[in-house]
Amino acid sequence: AQTVTQSQPEMSVQEAETVTLSCTYDTSESNYYLFWYKQPPSRQMILVIRQEAYKQQNATENRFSVNFQKAAKSFSLKISDSQLGDTAMYFCAFVASNTGNQFYFGTGTSLTVIP
Amino acid sequence: EPEVTQTPSHQVTQMGQEVILRCVPISNHLYFYWYRQILGQKVEFLVSFYNNEISEKSEIFDDQFSVERPDGSNFTLKIRSTKLEDSAMYFCASSERDYGYEQYFGPGTRLTVT
Numbered sequence: 513a514q515t516v517t518q519s520q521p522e523m524s525v526q527e528a529e530t531v532t533l534s535c536t537y538d539t540s541e542s543n544y545y546l547f548w549y550k551q552p553p554s555r556q557m558i559l560v561i562r563q564e565a566y567k568q569q570n571a572t573e574n575r576f577s578v579n580f581q582k583a584a585k586s587f588s589l590k591i592s593d594s595q596l597g598d599t600a601m602y603f604c605a606f607v608a609s610n611t612g613n614q615f616y617f618g619t620g621t622s623l624t625v626i627p
Numbered sequence: 628e629p630e631v632t633q634t635p636s637h638q639v640t641q642m643g644q645e646v647i648l649r650c651v652p653i654s655n656h657l658y659f660y661w662y663r664q665i666l667g668q669k670v671e672f673l674v675s676f677y678n679n680e681i682s683e684k685s686e687i688f689d690d691q692f693s694v695e696r697p698d699g700s701n702f703t704l705k706i707r708s709t710k711l712e713d714s715a716m717y718f719c720a721s722s723e724r725d726y727g728y729e730q731y732f733g734p735g736t737r738l739t740v741t
Contacts, residue, residue: 516669545727556631557718557732564727603670612683613658613726617670 518618535604650719
Protein backbone atom coordinates (compact mmCIF):
# COMPACT_ATOMS: atom_id res chain seq x y z
CA ALA A 513 0.00 0.00 0.00
CA GLN A 514 1.12 3.52 -0.74
CA THR A 515 1.09 6.06 2.08
CA VAL A 516 2.16 9.69 2.38
CA THR A 517 2.91 11.29 5.74
CA GLN A 518 3.21 14.97 6.56
CA SER A 519 4.18 15.25 10.20
CA GLN A 520 3.81 19.03 10.56
CA PRO A 521 0.12 20.05 10.71
CA GLU A 522 0.98 23.74 11.09
CA MET A 523 4.04 25.88 10.53
CA SER A 524 4.82 29.56 10.47
CA VAL A 525 7.68 31.57 9.02
CA GLN A 526 8.69 35.22 8.99
CA GLU A 527 8.42 37.00 5.68
CA ALA A 528 11.67 36.71 3.68
CA GLU A 529 12.86 33.74 5.71
CA THR A 530 13.24 30.13 4.57
CA VAL A 531 11.02 27.25 5.65
CA THR A 532 11.10 23.52 4.99
CA LEU A 533 8.02 21.32 4.93
CA SER A 534 8.56 17.61 5.39
CA CYS A 535 6.98 14.67 3.62
CA THR A 536 7.71 10.97 3.76
CA TYR A 537 6.14 8.23 1.70
CA ASP A 538 6.07 4.49 1.56
CA THR A 539 6.00 2.36 -1.55
CA SER A 540 7.54 -0.79 -2.94
CA GLU A 541 7.49 0.67 -6.44
CA SER A 542 10.61 2.05 -8.11
CA ASN A 543 8.74 4.07 -10.72
CA TYR A 544 6.75 6.96 -9.29
CA TYR A 545 6.28 10.71 -9.20
CA LEU A 546 6.04 13.12 -6.29
CA PHE A 547 4.27 16.45 -6.13
CA TRP A 548 3.76 19.41 -3.85
CA TYR A 549 0.45 21.20 -4.21
CA LYS A 550 -0.49 24.52 -2.63
CA GLN A 551 -4.05 25.41 -1.65
CA PRO A 552 -4.50 29.08 -0.70
CA PRO A 553 -7.50 29.90 1.51
CA SER A 554 -10.76 29.30 -0.36
CA ARG A 555 -8.93 28.54 -3.59
CA GLN A 556 -8.14 25.43 -5.54
CA MET A 557 -5.01 23.34 -5.27
CA ILE A 558 -2.28 24.34 -7.67
CA LEU A 559 0.91 22.51 -8.49
CA VAL A 560 4.06 23.88 -6.89
CA ILE A 561 6.63 21.34 -7.98
CA ARG A 562 6.96 17.85 -9.46
CA GLN A 563 9.73 15.29 -9.07
CA GLU A 564 10.33 12.18 -11.12
CA ALA A 565 11.68 9.36 -8.96
CA TYR A 566 14.20 8.20 -11.55
CA LYS A 567 15.84 11.64 -11.62
CA GLN A 568 18.47 12.16 -8.96
CA GLN A 569 18.54 15.91 -9.45
CA ASN A 570 16.23 17.81 -7.11
CA ALA A 571 13.48 19.78 -8.82
CA THR A 572 13.39 23.56 -8.44
CA GLU A 573 10.84 26.21 -9.39
CA ASN A 574 11.99 29.73 -8.58
CA ARG A 575 11.84 30.06 -4.78
CA PHE A 576 10.63 26.48 -4.34
CA SER A 577 12.95 23.50 -4.26
CA VAL A 578 12.79 19.95 -3.02
CA ASN A 579 15.18 17.68 -1.17
CA PHE A 580 14.42 14.26 -2.62
CA GLN A 581 16.03 11.41 -0.70
CA LYS A 582 14.93 8.26 -2.49
CA ALA A 583 16.53 5.77 -0.14
CA ALA A 584 14.98 7.47 2.87
CA LYS A 585 11.66 7.96 1.01
CA SER A 586 11.68 11.60 1.92
CA PHE A 587 10.51 14.55 -0.19
CA SER A 588 10.75 17.88 1.62
CA LEU A 589 9.82 21.27 0.18
CA LYS A 590 11.97 24.33 0.81
CA ILE A 591 10.48 27.77 0.33
CA SER A 592 13.07 30.53 0.18
CA ASP A 593 12.40 34.25 0.67
CA SER A 594 8.89 33.50 1.97
CA GLN A 595 6.17 35.87 0.82
CA LEU A 596 2.75 36.64 2.27
CA GLY A 597 1.18 34.94 -0.74
CA ASP A 598 2.81 31.67 0.27
CA THR A 599 0.32 31.39 3.13
CA ALA A 600 -1.62 28.24 2.24
CA MET A 601 -2.17 24.58 2.94
CA TYR A 602 0.56 22.48 1.31
CA PHE A 603 -0.10 18.91 0.27
CA CYS A 604 2.47 16.32 -0.64
CA ALA A 605 1.21 13.79 -3.20
CA PHE A 606 2.48 10.63 -4.81
CA VAL A 607 1.54 8.48 -7.80
CA ALA A 608 3.09 5.12 -8.62
CA SER A 609 3.15 3.12 -11.80
CA ASN A 610 1.15 0.27 -10.28
CA THR A 611 -1.76 2.54 -9.33
CA GLY A 612 -2.15 4.41 -12.58
CA ASN A 613 -3.39 7.97 -12.12
CA GLN A 614 -4.48 7.61 -8.50
CA PHE A 615 -2.81 10.30 -6.42
CA TYR A 616 -2.13 9.61 -2.75
CA PHE A 617 -2.08 12.69 -0.54
CA GLY A 618 -0.67 13.57 2.83
CA THR A 619 -2.80 15.32 5.43
CA GLY A 620 -1.32 18.69 4.59
CA THR A 621 0.72 21.36 6.35
CA SER A 622 -0.86 24.75 7.01
CA LEU A 623 1.81 27.38 6.45
CA THR A 624 1.40 30.95 7.69
CA VAL A 625 3.82 33.65 6.57
CA ILE A 626 4.07 36.35 9.21
CA PRO A 627 4.72 39.93 8.07
CA GLU B 628 -5.01 30.40 -17.48
CA PRO B 629 -7.66 27.68 -17.90
CA GLU B 630 -9.18 26.34 -14.71
CA VAL B 631 -11.34 23.46 -13.61
CA THR B 632 -14.67 24.73 -12.33
CA GLN B 633 -17.18 23.02 -10.06
CA THR B 634 -20.79 23.70 -9.17
CA PRO B 635 -22.31 24.15 -6.72
CA SER B 636 -19.75 25.33 -4.20
CA HIS B 637 -21.90 24.03 -1.36
CA GLN B 638 -24.73 21.49 -1.47
CA VAL B 639 -26.91 20.54 1.46
CA THR B 640 -29.06 17.44 1.09
CA GLN B 641 -31.05 15.07 3.23
CA MET B 642 -29.97 11.51 3.84
CA GLY B 643 -31.28 9.20 1.15
CA GLN B 644 -31.51 11.89 -1.52
CA GLU B 645 -29.65 11.80 -4.81
CA VAL B 646 -27.10 14.48 -5.56
CA ILE B 647 -25.21 15.37 -8.71
CA LEU B 648 -21.97 17.30 -8.46
CA ARG B 649 -20.84 19.04 -11.61
CA CYS B 650 -17.43 19.83 -12.99
CA VAL B 651 -16.14 21.45 -16.15
CA PRO B 652 -12.61 20.16 -16.80
CA ILE B 653 -10.03 22.04 -18.82
CA SER B 654 -11.12 21.79 -22.44
CA ASN B 655 -8.19 19.92 -24.01
CA HIS B 656 -7.78 17.47 -21.14
CA LEU B 657 -8.57 13.81 -21.66
CA TYR B 658 -8.37 12.35 -18.16
CA PHE B 659 -10.83 13.19 -15.41
CA TYR B 660 -10.94 12.41 -11.72
CA TRP B 661 -12.97 12.76 -8.56
CA TYR B 662 -11.44 12.94 -5.10
CA ARG B 663 -13.02 13.62 -1.74
CA GLN B 664 -11.80 14.97 1.59
CA ILE B 665 -13.72 14.27 4.75
CA LEU B 666 -13.10 17.02 7.28
CA GLY B 667 -9.79 16.52 9.04
CA GLN B 668 -8.77 13.61 6.82
CA LYS B 669 -6.67 13.11 3.72
CA VAL B 670 -7.77 13.81 0.18
CA GLU B 671 -8.82 10.39 -1.16
CA PHE B 672 -9.11 9.17 -4.73
CA LEU B 673 -12.54 8.05 -5.88
CA VAL B 674 -12.41 7.42 -9.62
CA SER B 675 -10.66 8.20 -12.88
CA PHE B 676 -12.34 8.43 -16.27
CA TYR B 677 -10.93 8.27 -19.76
CA ASN B 678 -12.41 7.76 -23.19
CA ASN B 679 -15.93 7.68 -21.76
CA GLU B 680 -15.33 4.94 -19.29
CA ILE B 681 -14.02 4.41 -15.78
CA SER B 682 -10.34 3.51 -15.84
CA GLU B 683 -9.77 3.11 -12.11
CA LYS B 684 -11.85 3.30 -8.98
CA SER B 685 -11.19 3.01 -5.29
CA GLU B 686 -12.97 0.91 -2.69
CA ILE B 687 -14.92 4.02 -1.70
CA PHE B 688 -16.51 4.21 -5.15
CA ASP B 689 -19.26 1.64 -4.64
CA ASP B 690 -22.57 1.13 -6.43
CA GLN B 691 -23.97 4.33 -4.89
CA PHE B 692 -21.58 6.38 -7.00
CA SER B 693 -21.53 6.92 -10.73
CA VAL B 694 -19.78 9.28 -13.12
CA GLU B 695 -20.72 10.58 -16.51
CA ARG B 696 -19.53 12.93 -19.19
CA PRO B 697 -22.92 13.78 -20.65
CA ASP B 698 -22.07 16.40 -23.23
CA GLY B 699 -18.34 16.57 -23.94
CA SER B 700 -17.70 19.41 -21.52
CA ASN B 701 -19.26 18.52 -18.17
CA PHE B 702 -18.12 15.70 -15.90
CA THR B 703 -20.53 14.68 -13.16
CA LEU B 704 -20.46 12.64 -10.00
CA LYS B 705 -23.77 11.20 -8.85
CA ILE B 706 -24.45 9.79 -5.43
CA ARG B 707 -27.71 7.86 -5.58
CA SER B 708 -28.74 7.68 -1.96
CA THR B 709 -26.63 9.89 0.25
CA LYS B 710 -25.49 8.85 3.70
CA LEU B 711 -24.26 11.00 6.55
CA GLU B 712 -20.73 9.72 5.95
CA ASP B 713 -20.80 11.11 2.40
CA SER B 714 -20.44 14.60 3.88
CA ALA B 715 -17.12 15.84 2.53
CA MET B 716 -15.43 18.20 0.11
CA TYR B 717 -15.48 16.71 -3.39
CA PHE B 718 -12.75 17.74 -5.80
CA CYS B 719 -12.81 17.27 -9.54
CA ALA B 720 -9.52 17.18 -11.43
CA SER B 721 -8.38 16.77 -15.00
CA SER B 722 -5.11 16.12 -16.77
CA GLU B 723 -3.85 16.38 -20.30
CA ARG B 724 -1.81 13.22 -20.11
CA ASP B 725 -1.72 9.91 -18.36
CA TYR B 726 0.30 8.69 -15.39
CA GLY B 727 2.78 10.99 -13.70
CA TYR B 728 1.49 14.28 -15.03
CA GLU B 729 -0.02 17.20 -13.19
CA GLN B 730 -3.66 16.96 -12.27
CA TYR B 731 -5.48 20.28 -12.25
CA PHE B 732 -7.97 20.56 -9.43
CA GLY B 733 -11.22 22.45 -9.12
CA PRO B 734 -12.15 24.48 -6.02
CA GLY B 735 -14.37 21.70 -4.67
CA THR B 736 -17.99 21.20 -3.72
CA ARG B 737 -18.76 20.94 -0.04
CA LEU B 738 -21.48 18.33 0.39
CA THR B 739 -23.36 18.31 3.66
CA VAL B 740 -25.74 15.43 4.30
CA THR B 741 -28.23 15.98 7.11
